[in-house]
Amino acid sequence: MAAQTETPKLTTYHFVLTVQRQNGIASTRSDVLHLPDGSTRQEALTFLKDTLFRHENVAILFFSLEPNQL
Template sequence: MTTQTETPAAPSTTAWHWVMTVQTANGLFNTRSAVLAVPAGSTRDKAFEYVLNQFKQEYGTPITVLFFDLQPNQL
């Protein structure tokens, strides 16, 4: 008799913690952080654009990114 073991499916998303600091056209500085669920196969660039678009929707453009960090949320 043989025993079969199932390999768990790869997660469809991975949690990443991001921090971004921006400066708006009128000189306002804003720093935020959150956890982002990134789909498998996505890129750092797509995550950056997603986060930046949140700031653009709130503050408009032009907007300057002063700092951006994206790290796995798992320790």
């Protein structure tokens, strides 16, 4: 019998991320993010920064990450 791999359970989060770019302009992004259970806020922030602001040096001004379920 073949070994079965479990699909990790995902939780949907809503995030708001505001950064300041090198030219001084602030930029805010918000959306939902699906994370496997056991993920950390640091992992989520690093993923978002690397995905949304790749190849840019930015200063994080605000970060919110909350479960999207009400």
